[in-house]
Amino acid sequence: MENFKILKNCIISGFADEIDKSVDNQIALLKELEISHVEFRSGDGKGIAEFTIEEAKSVKEKLDQNRIMISALGSPIGKIEILDDFEPHFQVFQHVCELAKIMGTDRIRMFSFYLPEEGEPAQYRDEVLRRMKMMVEYAAAEKLILLHENEKGIYGDNAVRCLDLMKEFYGPAFQCTFDFANFIQCRQETLEAYEMLKPYISYIHVKDAVWEDGMVVPAGMGDGHVAEILERLDRDGYQGFLSLEPHLTDFAGFKGLEQIASVSGRSDGAAAFCQAHAALIGLLENVR
Numbered sequence: 001m002e003n004f005k006i007l008k009n010c011i012i013s014g015f016a017d018e019i020d021k022s023v024d025n026q027i028a029l030l031k032e033l034e035i036s037h038v039e040f041r042s043g044d045g046k047g048i049a050e051f052t053i054e055e056a057k058s059v060k061e062k063l064d065q066n067r068i069m070i071s072a073l074g075s076p077i078g079k080i081e082i083l084d085d086f087e088p089h090f091q092v093f094q095h096v097c098e099l100a101k102i103m104g105t106d107r108i109r110m111f112s113f114y115l116p117e118e119g120e121p122a123q124y125r126d127e128v129l130r131r132m133k134m135m136v137e138y139a140a141a142e143k144l145i146l147l148h149e150n151e152k153g154i155y156g157d158n159a160v161r162c163l164d165l166m167k168e169f170y171g172p173a174f175q176c177t178f179d180f181a182n183f184i185q186c187r188q189e190t191l192e193a194y195e196m197l198k199p200y201i202s203y204i205h206v207k208d209a210v211w212e213d214g215m216v217v218p219a220g221m222g223d224g225h226v227a228e229i230l231e232r233l234d235r236d237g238y239q240g241f242l243s244l245e246p247h248l249t250d251f252a253g254f255k256g257l258e259q260i261a262s263v264s265g266r267s268d269g270a271a272a273f274c275q276a277h278a279a280l281i282g283l284l285e286n287v288r
Contacts, residue, residue: 010233012280013037013071014244019273021045023059027066029270033277036067039243040103041074048073048099049092056102063103070105071241072147072203077135078111078154082124086131093135097142107145107203109177110135112156112165121155125164128155132169140173147203149177150186150193157186159193166200176200180224181209181216181247190224198236206280207245216247218279227283246276 016026016038023043030038041048043059051059063070075096080089100108112132115124139146148156148165156162166176178201183190194201208222209215219226266274 010238010240010242011037011071012244012277013039013241014273014277015039015041015074015246016273017042017074018246019269020267023062025270027062027068029273030068031066033274035277037069037071037241038063039072039074039109039241039245040070047076049076049096051099053098053102056099060103070103071243072105072107072109073100073103074109076111077108077146078113078131078148079151080113082113082115082127082131082155090131090134094138097139097144100144101142106143107147108139109147109149109203111149111151112154112161114153115155121161124155128165129168132165132174136169136171136174140171144173145202146174147177148174149205150179150182150188152182152185157182158188159183159196162193163196163200166197170200175202177203177205179205179207179245180219180226180229181205181207181214181222181245184209184211184222184224185214187211190229194229194232198232201233201238202240204233204238204240204242205245206242207247207276218248218275220279220283227286230283242280244273244276244280246272248272248276 012035014035016030019026019029021044026038026043046055073096077093077096096108100106113128115121136146148162150156150162156165162176176197178194178197180190183193206219206226208217208219208224208226210217211223
């Protein structure tokens with residue numbers, strides 16, 4: 001049952017650094033679950049943007065030896081304040097682009113800058129677009145794809161501003177990552193977001209959340225309409241990655257998972273990842 005391809009040509013990936021800091025331990029559980037891709041965000045105590053070229057080559061060799069490919073780099077690009085100096089961050093971005101090529105992926109997860117709590121997002125739009133334009137043009141020249149993730153507190157946190165960015169930059173070098181839980185935490189209804197953004201979506205982050213308090217829960221247990229949107233993705237012909245991002249260790253019911261055979265005796269991170277995977281598989285089994 002490799003990658004459980006129910007949504008046509010979809011492939012399961014995930015943030016394996018939630019399993020463990022150790023790349024070796026990440027690989028071991030991915031292989032056990034028959035997951036052949038990883039959205040690489042960090043490993044062995046370093047975030048991806050901190051990796052040297054040689055370190056990236058070493059991790060790529062280890063992944064290759066275990067037949068695990070990289071679906072995207074889970075980079076922190078765009079996760080700075082809009083009022084911070086952009087030039088040093090752009091240099092980090094250029095380094096991440098080089099790392100992506102070394103690690104065998106053309107996809108880089110990114111964000112659209114944190115905004116001050118005071119003021120309206122519209123007053124920062126021009127600066128957001130200026131910075132985004134620089135990065136999109138650079139990515140296009142390098143034949144890379146920037147995957148914008150909706151995230152609480154950034155310019156593109158809700159569907160309206162995500163759509164604004166897509167209308168400005170969508171194309172071979174700039175596309176949309178859809179994150180259910182992040183939308184819920186921004187008080188954005190996910191079905192509405194999906195219908196607004198579906199022409200631009202090329203990557204999915206699988207985590208769910210509860211509307212009342214934003215608590216992240218296994219897929220299908222929250223208010224993200226994950227099952228219904230998976231069905232719409234299937235109907236609309238989505239072909240891409242479903243990337244697990246568990247964030248479950250703070251879930252109030254997490255300790256109860258110890259009773260489940262697949263997670264019993266594992267570390268919290270490994271158990272949470274197994275539960276997130278099982279929840280997604282359960283939903284996919286019911287997709288038409």
